[in-house]
Amino acid sequence: MTNNFKKLIALQYALHGVLFFIIIFFNLPAHSAQLIDKVPIELKNNWQTCLHFESQQAICNAKQLPEKNRHLPENVTHQTYTKEFIPNSNLKGIPLGIWLPNIDDVDKIYINKELIGKTGQFSPTFESGFRLKRLYLIPNELIHFNQFNQIEIHTFSSRNLPGIQTSAPIIGNYLTQQSALQGQNYSYLIVASILLLLTIFPVFYFIVVKGNQETVYFMLFLFAFSLVSIARSHTPIDLGLDLSSAFKMESFMLVFGMLSISLFLFSFFDLELRRIYTAGLYFLGISGLILIVWPYAIYLRELAEINYFLLLTITFFVNGSALIIAIHKQRKYALTISITCIGGWILLLYDAIMQANGLFEMDLIIRPRMMPLASAIVGVVFTLTLTHKYWHFFKGSTYDHLTGTLLRPAFFQRLSEEMDRCRRSDDSLMIAVVEIQQAKKISMNYGYSIGNHLLTTVSQSLTKVLRPYDLICRFSDEQFCIAATINNRQDAEQCIQRIYEELINIEQPINSEVELYVDARIGSVIYNEEQHLSVSHIIQDANYALSKAKSQSRQSYLLIQNFTMPV
Structure with a gap:
């Protein structure tokens, strides 16, 4: 029994x-329920999607998520996604959460008719949550284990796109997903920290190298893209900031950063910023300011998309022209910076298409971290390039950053050492002051970039004629001073003649119709240990020889050996 x-x-x-x-x-067919006995699990099938309108009945269909990229009717007020699921009781000890990797633009999510979270604001007080990843905790008291439960997601897109179009919702362990989300958020903050730390280098270079504008532009680029990285993180929503204002700041800083990098390229390669380039950059700056003051948040994303492609077009021509000219003129670091800029521009293009996928109806995976990471790589490469350019200052030497020649204090110190060496040996020393007659006029008439390029060419010609151990100094705006070891007077005369002939053969093209030639005057003196008791004595004699060479019409260079006048 x-x-x-x-x-x-x-x-x-x-x-x-x-x-x-x-x-x-x-x-199951009636309720579209999905049995959940393990996590994480993707909720792809049997969704009821409805388009809601202001003045007509909602249109509902059974669909699989994610939806295809398509434009919705203009009068859609919002979209809903509804699905039923049955959680197994063996999940009671796990904190469940719903993970929405990408929503376009704002959302509210309900479990069994109870609101568990939202991102952004629906109209009329619209705030875009575009690109933000969503993770919502499902309270245990709302879950009916081994019974039917309903999940309902409300979305609205300012670009009239489906709310869920790149990946389906996922129910999983809330703590695990939160850890992954925090890791992604930390990556934005790490990039921002790297960019802000890199600003130390251009600030230092600006202090050390007087009148150096390229470091200011580079510093502004780093600062701007650090704010872009912060704006793309969850920091604005964690701080309770207005999301539309954060999106405005991100878009404006993107424009500001690209303007800065354009000015950096022209300054770094010492190129002339022509009017057509200036007009394009001004136009781009105005478009960025319009984004900041734009009052209608509902149209902000569309305006930002237009502005993004305007930015890409203008920087393609302006920056591309600067890089082509730099390569053509064989400027140092031109190839390295060109490759870096091309790679960065391509990633910007992908980011723009990814942001404006509604324009092209492309199902692109949203990767908002790509552009901040690219800016960090560009920042590191440019910082290393600047460091290599100014490595002399780290070693304690003082070189002219334009021509690479010694500045006056370092030259006087080295010249004094050479004079002491000549006293102890049988070597002779020649000092010459070289003046480029029209350097200032070229800078005033044709722009400082042309004048600076002329001075750089002159320093290269002097380096070519002289030996590696001879000294070259940027003496003033249009003067160089050299100290060369010689054997006798004849050797000195031949050296001066070679320098003069090398300089007058320099051709300085201005445009297709104008080409300038160097008009140089050289005054030189041979060191005499009895008469030249100090550096100032021998420099004065070289200047005296220069003045005599400038006053005579027969010869453009002069070598004197006798003592002229005391200091």
Whole structure:
């Protein structure tokens, strides 16, 4: 009797279980329920999607998520996604959460008709949550285990696109997903920190190298893209900031950063910023300011998309022209910076298409971290390039950053050492002051970039004629001073003649119709240890020889050996 009773009880439980599963499976088509017995699990199938309108009945269809990229009717007020699921009781000990990797633009999510979270604001007080990843905790008290539960997602897109179009919602362990989300958020903050730390280098270079504008532009680029990285993180929403204002700041800083990098390229390669380039950059700056003051948040994303492609077009021509000219003129670092800029521009293009995928109806995976990471790589490469350019200052030497020649204090120190060496040996020393007659006029008439390029060419010609251990100094705006070891007077005269002939053969093209030639005057003196008691004595004699060479019409260079006048 007892055994029969136990069998009846076991049969009763088995019948209950079978009945439970029959009810579930026979009701699946009607309720679109999905059994969840493990996490994470993707909720792809059996969604009921509805388009809601202001003055007509909602249109609903059964769909699989994610939806295809397509434009919705203009009068859609919002979209809803509804699905039923049955969580197994073995999930009771796990904190469940719903993970929405990409929503376009704002959302609210309900579990069993109870709101569990939202990002952004629906109209009329619209705030875009575009590109922000969503993770919402599902409170245990709202979940009916081993029963039907309903999830309902409300979305609205300012670009009239489906709310869920790149990946389906996922139910998983909330703590695990939160850790992954925090890791992604930290990556934005790490990039921003790297960019801000890199600003130390251009600030230092600006202090050390007087009148150096390229470091200011580079510093502004780093600062701007650090703010872009912060704006793309969850920091604005964690701080309770207005999301539309954060999006405005991000878009404006993107424009500001690209303007800065354009000015950096022209300054770094010492190129003339022509009027057509200036007009393009001004136009781009105005478009960025319009974004900041734009009052209608609902149209902000569309305006930002237009502005993004305007930015890409203008920087393509302006920056591309600067890089082509730099390569053509064989400017140092031109190839390295060109490759870096091309790679960065391509990633910007991908970011723009990714942001404006509604324009092209492309199903691109949203990767908002790509552009901040690219800006960090560009920042590191440019910082290393600047460091290599100014490495002399780290070593304590003082060189002219334009021509690479010694500045006056370092030259005087080295010249004094050379004079001491000549006193102890049989070597002779020649000092010459070289003046480029029209350097200032060229800078005033044709622009400082042309004048600076002329001075750079002159320093290269002097380096070519002289030996590696001879000294070259940027003496003033249009003067160079050299100190060369010689054997006798004839050797000195030949050296001066070679320098003069090398300089007058320099051709300075201005445009297709104008080409300038160097008009140089050289005054030189041979060191005499009895008469030249100090550096100032021998420099004065060289200047005296220069003045004599400038006053005579027969010869453009002069070498004197006798003492002229005391200091």
